Amino acid sequence: MRPTWPLLALTLLQGLSAGMLCLAAVALLAPAMDIPRTTLFVWQGAAWVAGALGGMASFFHMHRLAAARYVLRRLGSSWLSREALSTAVYMIVASFVLLVHLFWPRDLGAWDAVSGLAAVLGLAAVYITAMLYATIPAMRSWHSPVTVLVFVCAGLLSGGAADYALVAGRSSDLALRAAVMGLAAVFGILFSFQARLFRQAAGGVLSATGTGLSGRPYRLQDSGTSRRPYRTQTQIWPELPARLRRWLYALVFGLAVAIPWAAAIWLPGWAGGILLLASVGLGVSLSRWLFFGDATHSSRVWFADQPKTPSPVRREGKRTYKMQ
Amino acid sequence: MQLTIITDLNKCVGCKSCQVSCKEHNTSGDFGPVPDHHPYREVDGMWWNRVISMEAGEYPNVGVMYLPKACMHCYDAPCVPVCPTGASYKREDNGVVLVDYDTCIGCQLCMWACPYGVREFDEEQGVVKKCTMCIDRIEDETLPANDRQPACVQSCPTHARTFGDLDDPDSVVSHLVAERQGFTLLPELGARPAVHYLPRRQVTGMVGEDEISRVLGEDC
Amino acid sequence: MALTKDAEPSGQGRQALKLAEGTRKVHTTCYMCACRCGIEVTVEDEKIRFISGIAESPVNKGVWCAKGGAGIMTQYSPARLTTPLMRVPGSERGQGTLVPVDWETALNTVAGWLQDIRQTDPAKLAYFTGRDQMQAFNGYWARQFGTPNWAAHGGFCSVNMAAAGMYSVGGSFWEFGWPDLEEARWFMMLGVAEDHPSNPLKLAISRLKDRGGRFVVVNPVRSGYGALADEWVPIHPGTDGALLMAMMHVLHQEGLYDREFLSRYTNAAGLVEVAPGQPSDGLFWRSSGQDVMVADERGDFVPMMEASGRGRLEGDYRHEGRAYRPAFQLLSDRLAACTPAWAEGITHVPRRTIVRLALEMGTTAMKHPVVLPTPWTDFYGQEHPQTVGRPVAFHAMRGLAAHTNGFQTIRALFDLMMMLGTIDGPGGFRYKSPYPKEAPPPVTPASRPEDYQPMQAVAKPLLGYPRSPDDLLVQGDEPMRIDEAYSWKYPLAAHGLIQNVVRNAFDKRPYGIDTLMVYMSNIAWNSSWNTLETRDMLRAKDDQGEYRIPHVVVLDAFDSETVAFADIVFPDTTYLERWDAASLQDRPISEPDGPADSIRQPVVAPPSGVRPAADTLIELANRLRLPGFVDQDRPRYRTYADFIQLWETSPGSGVGLLAGYRGSQGTDTLVGAPNPRQLEAYARHKAFWFEEIAPERKYYRMANRQYLDWAHGVKFIPTADPIILQFYSEPLQTFRLAGQGLWPGKKPRHPALRKRLATYFDPLPFWHPPLEEKEETAGSYPLILLTQRPMTHYHSWGSHNAWLRQLLLENPLFINPQAAQALDLCDGQWVWMESRQGRMTATLRFSDAVEPGTVWTWNAIAKAPGAWGLHPDAPESQNAILVNHIVPDTLTSDDDTVTFNNDPVTGQAGWYDAKVRLYPSELHEVWPKVEARAPVRADMAEWKSLRYSTRKGAGH
Numbered sequence A: 001m002r003p004t005w006p007l008l009a010l011t012l013l014q015g016l017s018a019g020m021l022c023l024a025a026v027a028l029l030a031p032a033m034d035i036p037r038t039t040l041f042v043w044q045g046a047a048w049v050a051g052a053l054g055g056m057a058s059f060f061h062m063h064r065l066a067a068a069r070y071v072l073r074r075l076g077s078s079w080l081s082r083e084a085l086s087t088a089v090y091m092i093v094a095s096f097v098l099l100v101h102l103f104w105p106r107d108l109g110a111w112d113a114v115s116g117l118a119a120v121l122g123l124a125a126v127y128i129t130a131m132l133y134a135t136i137p138a139m140r141s142w143h144s145p146v147t148v149l150v151f152v153c154a155g156l157l158s159g160g161a162a163d164y165a166l167v168a169g170r171s172s173d174l175a176l177r178a179a180v181m182g183l184a185a186v187f188g189i190l191f192s193f194q195a196r197l198f199r200q201a202a203g204g205v206l207s208a209t210g211t212g213l214s215g216r217p218y219r220l221q222d223s224g225t226s227r228r229p230y231r232t233q234t235q236i237w238p239e240l241p242a243r244l245r246r247w248l249y250a251l252v253f254g255l256a257v258a259i260p261w262a263a264a265i266w267l268p269g270w271a272g273g274i275l276l277l278a279s280v281g282l283g284v285s286l287s288r289w290l291f292f293g294d295a296t297h298s299s300r301v302w303f304a305d306q307p308k309t310p311s312p313v314r315r316e317g318k319r320t321y322k323m324q
Numbered sequence B: 001m002q003l004t005i006i007t008d009l010n011k012c013v014g015c016k017s018c019q020v021s022c023k024e025h026n027t028s029g030d031f032g033p034v035p036d037h038h039p040y041r042e043v044d045g046m047w048w049n050r051v052i053s054m055e056a057g058e059y060p061n062v063g064v065m066y067l068p069k070a071c072m073h074c075y076d077a078p079c080v081p082v083c084p085t086g087a088s089y090k091r092e093d094n095g096v097v098l099v100d101y102d103t104c105i106g107c108q109l110c111m112w113a114c115p116y117g118v119r120e121f122d123e124e125q126g127v128v129k130k131c132t133m134c135i136d137r138i139e140d141e142t143l144p145a146n147d148r149q150p151a152c153v154q155s156c157p158t159h160a161r162t163f164g165d166l167d168d169p170d171s172v173v174s175h176l177v178a179e180r181q182g183f184t185l186l187p188e189l190g191a192r193p194a195v196h197y198l199p200r201r202q203v204t205g206m207v208g209e210d211e212i213s214r215v216l217g218e219d220c
Numbered sequence C: 001m002a003l004t005k006d007a008e009p010s011g012q013g014r015q016a017l018k019l020a021e022g023t024r025k026v027h028t029t030c031y032m033c034a035c036r037c038g039i040e041v042t043v044e045d046e047k048i049r050f051i052s053g054i055a056e057s058p059v060n061k062g063v064w065c066a067k068g069g070a071g072i073m074t075q076y077s078p079a080r081l082t083t084p085l086m087r088v089p090g091s092e093r094g095q096g097t098l099v100p101v102d103w104e105t106a107l108n109t110v111a112g113w114l115q116d117i118r119q120t121d122p123a124k125l126a127y128f129t130g131r132d133q134m135q136a137f138n139g140y141w142a143r144q145f146g147t148p149n150w151a152a153h154g155g156f157c158s159v160n161m162a163a164a165g166m167y168s169v170g171g172s173f174w175e176f177g178w179p180d181l182e183e184a185r186w187f188m189m190l191g192v193a194e195d196h197p198s199n200p201l202k203l204a205i206s207r208l209k210d211r212g213g214r215f216v217v218v219n220p221v222r223s224g225y226g227a228l229a230d231e232w233v234p235i236h237p238g239t240d241g242a243l244l245m246a247m248m249h250v251l252h253q254e255g256l257y258d259r260e261f262l263s264r265y266t267n268a269a270g271l272v273e274v275a276p277g278q279p280s281d282g283l284f285w286r287s288s289g290q291d292v293m294v295a296d297e298r299g300d301f302v303p304m305m306e307a308s309g310r311g312r313l314e315g316d317y318r319h320e321g322r323a324y325r326p327a328f329q330l331l332s333d334r335l336a337a338c339t340p341a342w343a344e345g346i347t348h349v350p351r352r353t354i355v356r357l358a359l360e361m362g363t364t365a366m367k368h369p370v371v372l373p374t375p376w377t378d379f380y381g382q383e384h385p386q387t388v389g390r391p392v393a394f395h396a397m398r399g400l401a402a403h404t405n406g407f408q409t410i411r412a413l414f415d416l417m418m419m420l421g422t423i424d425g426p427g428g429f430r431y432k433s434p435y436p437k438e439a440p441p442p443v444t445p446a447s448r449p450e451d452y453q454p455m456q457a458v459a460k461p462l463l464g465y466p467r468s469p470d471d472l473l474v475q476g477d478e479p480m481r482i483d484e485a486y487s488w489k490y491p492l493a494a495h496g497l498i499q500n501v502v503r504n505a506f507d508k509r510p511y512g513i514d515t516l517m518v519y520m521s522n523i524a525w526n527s528s529w530n531t532l533e534t535r536d537m538l539r540a541k542d543d544q545g546e547y548r549i550p551h552v553v554v555l556d557a558f559d560s561e562t563v564a565f566a567d568i569v570f571p572d573t574t575y576l577e578r579w580d581a582a583s584l585q586d587r588p589i590s591e592p593d594g595p596a597d598s599i600r601q602p603v604v605a606p607p608s609g610v611r612p613a614a615d616t617l618i619e620l621a622n623r624l625r626l627p628g629f630v631d632q633d634r635p636r637y638r639t640y641a642d643f644i645q646l647w648e649t650s651p652g653s654g655v656g657l658l659a660g661y662r663g664s665q666g667t668d669t670l671v672g673a674p675n676p677r678q679l680e681a682y683a684r685h686k687a688f689w690f691e692e693i694a695p696e697r698k699y700y701r702m703a704n705r706q707y708l709d710w711a712h713g714v715k716f717i718p719t720a721d722p723i724i725l726q727f728y729s730e731p732l733q734t735f736r737l738a739g740q741g742l743w744p745g746k747k748p749r750h751p752a753l754r755k756r757l758a759t760y761f762d763p764l765p766f767w768h769p770p771l772e773e774k775e776e777t778a779g780s781y782p783l784i785l786l787t788q789r790p791m792t793h794y795h796s797w798g799s800h801n802a803w804l805r806q807l808l809l810e811n812p813l814f815i816n817p818q819a820a821q822a823l824d825l826c827d828g829q830w831v832w833m834e835s836r837q838g839r840m841t842a843t844l845r846f847s848d849a850v851e852p853g854t855v856w857t858w859n860a861i862a863k864a865p866g867a868w869g870l871h872p873d874a875p876e877s878q879n880a881i882l883v884n885h886i887v888p889d890t891l892t893s894d895d896d897t898v899t900f901n902n903d904p905v906t907g908q909a910g911w912y913d914a915k916v917r918l919y920p921s922e923l924h925e926v927w928p929k930v931e932a933r934a935p936v937r938a939d940m941a942e943w944k945s946l947r948y949s950t951r952k953g954a955g956h
């Protein structure tokens, strides 16, 4: 599928925003983390900005704003309707969080309450967004609970990294650092599950096409219309060369797991914080790009041009033939 | 009622008449245009029906097959429930799945949801388009009877395509599906396509191996 | 180059057109290929909006193909020529430096050249036409001009198929005859990818499939129709003759052939004199009435007609000291050596397959006849209470024809069909009206030098079927025609030899010409072989700096590669803008059930600077006062529409281009006075005319007394005499005798020419390797290179069509993976493909659906950069390959003149004999490339999007 920038921006920023708010809420409700309230507020403000940018990006993914008013019509069945609703509600509550902090008496605990609520809604929004992808059987690579776990974890990780960067100059909070390192590790594990899922999906599509043609697998022989990607078929996106894919996987691990760990362990202070954030940001973004760009849709097999790799028609050994 | 098109793969020669007649009709039909980008350069255009060619097997035991692929007008069309605006809908009276361009926001979620890759996106108009079962032809009472069938069915030079109501057990399409082991594509994805294909039927020869050996004067 | 704004559906961006008040539906005949289907064109707001098939049309019965529907985009092509063009004086030919000129200048210039030629030596005009559907008119025009040098495209197309059929059964496949798949139970198709009757063949195969008939495809490649085959027989190219001979061997051995048919309706029982070294050797013993003599069952020698089909097929006979053998005996003798094992070594088809298929066809024919309740009477006067047919049908086309052994291969096919008795019976091969004709048809070309004199029309047709060497156009050993048709090298060149023209004109052999006029043929590209050299020859100059071909005139509708080589271009209309006739006088659109013809009518008006090519030719004829066109200096016809309605084959013959609605009332058919309102009548009747032949005249027409009488009455045939099928072709033997120096009339002097005749003019079919195999280097080029026609493209016409080009815009070289692996080549790799002509690059694509000794690609997809109105970066010029560059045009010659890579009998171009070798290429791009030029309409070439809609309906 074509990884368009609004999709990347929306999903990444939404996750970032929810992740930051979640950690803020945890810090707020579990004072063991010992993070100054003003810092928490900065986190929340940043989360709001990220969320707002993500929300704006989503408008660019809609191609006909004139019809945007119909977008909640299918709440009963469409995860996209639900996403629109949940993201909107989340942003409203996130705004409240800021307003309450500024204008509401502190001791009433209202701030703590809305912060908690916003975090839950943020998680819900990420969950719903992920469900949108995970519930499409035709997207062979996405159709799995792993998608949801990856989305949630990626949100928390990027949120954690951002929070960490925002405090790294001043604080050396072990809990936060441990949390970020833990999230990076979990993300690494989930990402490998996802990578496995993607490979299975790419191989599995051939299996049950039901054409009745004997002797699968088969070779598509079209030129002309089978040249992909089609501009008008956004779900068809060329398969990555296997070598490049391996490099990209390694890069994701390096950026989202290895470098953050190294930075967290050996490089305290602002420099470490910023390195960690940049690295996590790039790693998670790259993984999201791969999520879209490397996904296998069940229809891809129908359109794939003959790959410039050895024939998929397997054969046992070489056979010679008579040339006159 | 569930309208459908049955393609007999025992007759399809891959001529792409159905592909072009679809474009031809719909380009200026009620659901057009069906645009082309860079028409005289590295062209890339929208097609609601694409004919795929494939081969399988090892020389000389190799099969070649053509498969026209347009919207399957699924019973459980996955493209419909995912659509946030209700622009994608399945008509209750005849099972045709359509897109209302006025309410479509162009989010393309339906394109991912469709297992068959038959929905195409018109960037300029910002909406998703696809096979309409030529609803504007089949329901246009001003047309002569012969023209009130999908363009791709009417044009097919081998009469490989048959149009009809799959819910009517007495219809030609129902009979074809029942008698000729009609099958659907990617059944495991659960969309329950209405569009069916009929498999190859091989007519074998009647000469025995021993007969051949006798003629050649060889031992079998 | 010329620009116009007339011809576009919309420019960039969206421009919805409103539904016009008056939507029109106009009936006409498609011309997106040579099939000529009836189409209904919907016009809204003077724009073509929808094209569909006419249900009543006898050709396509309501269906239409991809090309037909895409006619809309041809109408609005970026390559449209919109004014006459002239090469900028002083600029070089071939660069496409053409500027618009007015019609008067263009006409005057060309008329001036032609006038000079006509007054001095009319042969200095060479007029050749390609995918032309008005050959009757064009031939007539050239005849009135007085040049021998006219022909259509048959020489590079399929004259082998036409000629072998005409000399065998007075008909052929293609537009002359047809497999009856309504009744056939067993159908074998050899060497067909798409063929001319595109939709009819698909409809017919569909019927066969409905009825559960068995379908066998013999082809090195499995694709298209082959995909549907119940059995695919991958054969090594150029070897079908051996396969067919071996099948005949099996049928003969097993007695699975129709003896009665052979002796009644063919000359297989005819007694052939066996007298080696004598002038009568191999000729029939004839009665005083010129009837062929046979030995009847009592062993008496009687004329065939008297024997009423009881002539013996076997035996050795002597009479008055002369030895005779029935023709069938001669073939039987030959078949003895043609065993399945022999054929297996040549064809790579397993012997068991050969035997099996032969047994299948023989058993089906002999043991499972179809019986129709229709009575008929044969020419012996015998009444048949029923029509009994042998339901085994064949179809073949260029896979057999486009080899230099194609003539004899197709002869073998027809003899096989005669053995099975499957000529014009139900379920077999069926003629299309006006065929059958005598085999060969009784038309010979004007062959005397006196026939071609200044200021004089030629009294006889320019093309025909020589019956003996005396009909050839030779003076001594020298050809009389620029294309060497009817010369000793290519004697039965019944369609002319367009592929020889450019080189001969360049070589000035047999003489230099002044003007080359080309209509509808892309000779500077996809219909030439050795293309690059051909292009050089078109622009070559002599020592004085003059072009060796002084003038090139092109009549074309689009900016093809050839247009760039013109000095003057006359822009033609599209097929949706002109009157036309698909005539019985030309290439019939008839069906087996009866004669049919059709018209084209202007559906929309042409751009103002454009005129129908035929009108241009008539205008030139009138200016030149060509005899058949002017009557006491007054033009008889102003336009082609006049010509279609008023012209007659000879004054008062009552036969003209169109057979329907003749006579002053429009009530006569086939024969009747010209009707000046005939075209209107056609337009009212959905643009076609069809008449069904009465049931008792429908079958076995060569032998059907009632049919023959009727056909004579409607002037299909000059006499009602029986048409005897030529199992043994005596005319061929006369050429062989000439080669042996035994023919009393014309004979060649050069030993190489004599040897050619003696070798290849065998009156009975035989297989010999394609001539390419005799080249010294043949062994170094192990693979055969073929092309196939894509169903979506008609030669070069598909690429300027925005829709069709999306279906195919680049063409890989398909290769069997086993063959590739033996060469260590992999899928997708760039390779050099080298023939003895030269080398080019290609990308490989693996396919198991091709025989390992063959590589193939699609025909005519590649384009010269900038031609056809396409952007010079278009994939057609960047990624597509034109194999014509390396198809050799000549063979190593045995005499001192050029020998073209043609069949030695008919001169058919041997496209599919090209041999190549492959090896990895360091160059990863298409090579060779020709120079780019600017597209006719740069603005259209740059269009970002093409979108239009006529209606604002529910969807918006």
Ligand SMILES: Nc1nc2c(c(=O)[nH]1)N[C@H]1C(S)=C(S)[C@@H](COP(=O)(O)OP(=O)(O)OC[C@H]3O[C@@H](n4cnc5c(=O)[nH]c(N)nc54)[C@H](O)[C@@H]3O)O[C@H]1N2
Pocket: C033, C034, C157, C158, C190, C191, C192, C193, C194, C195, C196, C197, C198, C218, C219, C220, C221, C235, C236, C237, C238, C239, C240, C396, C397, C398, C399, C400, C403, C786, C787, C788, C789, C790, C791, C792, C793, C794, C795, C912
């Ligand atoms: N769509 C479309 N239709 C066309 C045309 C077109 O360009 N496009 N062109 C028209 C014209 S001008 C013509 S002449 C006809 C030609 O019609 P076809 O004869 O169908 O044309 P080709 O594509 O030359 O097909 C030749 C076939 O013969 C096979 N072949 C090659 N060599 C051999 C051999 O030695 N033995 C056997 N058994 N098979 C062999 C090739 O693999 C190929 O399948 O088509 C006409 N119809």
Ligand SMILES: Nc1nc2c(c(=O)[nH]1)N[C@H]1C(S)=C(S)[C@@H](COP(=O)(O)OP(=O)(O)OC[C@H]3O[C@@H](n4cnc5c(=O)[nH]c(N)nc54)[C@H](O)[C@@H]3O)O[C@H]1N2
Pocket: C129, C130, C131, C153, C156, C157, C158, C519, C520, C521, C522, C523, C526, C527, C528, C555, C556, C557, C558, C559, C560, C561, C562, C572, C573, C574, C575, C613, C787, C788, C794, C795, C796, C797, C859, C860, C883, C884, C887, C911
């Ligand atoms: N390698 C290879 N080469 C081949 C063949 C092959 O099988 N393989 N096949 C050969 C055969 S069988 C044939 S018949 C030839 C065909 O080759 P050509 O006879 O050259 O046919 P086209 O390429 O169709 O070119 C015909 C020309 O007609 C023009 N034209 C189209 N419509 C109109 C019109 O309405 N009016 C006028 N005036 N002009 C028009 C086009 O612009 C084009 O320039 O190719 C031969 N070349």
Ligand code: SF4
Pocket: B007, B011, B012, B013, B014, B015, B016, B017, B018, B019, B051, B066, B068, B155, B156, B157, B158, B159, B160, B161
């Ligand atoms: S038109 Fe008919 S034969 Fe041609 S590709 Fe379509 S279904 Fe197949």
Ligand code: SF4
Pocket: B082, B083, B084, B085, B086, B087, B088, B099, B103, B104, B105, B106, B107, B108, B109, B110, B111, B127, B128
């Ligand atoms: S693109 Fe249009 S039709 Fe498709 S899901 Fe979105 S709103 Fe619905």
Ligand code: SF4
Pocket: B070, B071, B072, B073, B074, B077, B078, B079, B080, B097, B113, B114, B115, B116, B117, B118, B119, B130, B191, B193
């Ligand atoms: S084929 Fe695709 S677009 Fe058509 S109904 Fe089924 S899911 Fe929807």
Ligand code: SF4
Pocket: B021, B022, B023, B025, B026, B048, B049, B070, B071, B130, B131, B132, B133, B134, B135, B150, B151, B152, B153
């Ligand atoms: S039914 Fe109509 S819209 Fe659908 S594929 Fe056929 S022609 Fe196209």
Ligand code: SF4
Pocket: C030, C031, C032, C033, C034, C035, C036, C037, C060, C063, C064, C065, C066, C067, C068, C069, C198, C199
């Ligand atoms: S087969 Fe040829 S004539 Fe018939 S519709 Fe197609 S392009 Fe036109």
Ligand SMILES: [Mo]
Pocket: C156, C157, C158
């Ligand atoms: Mo041809």
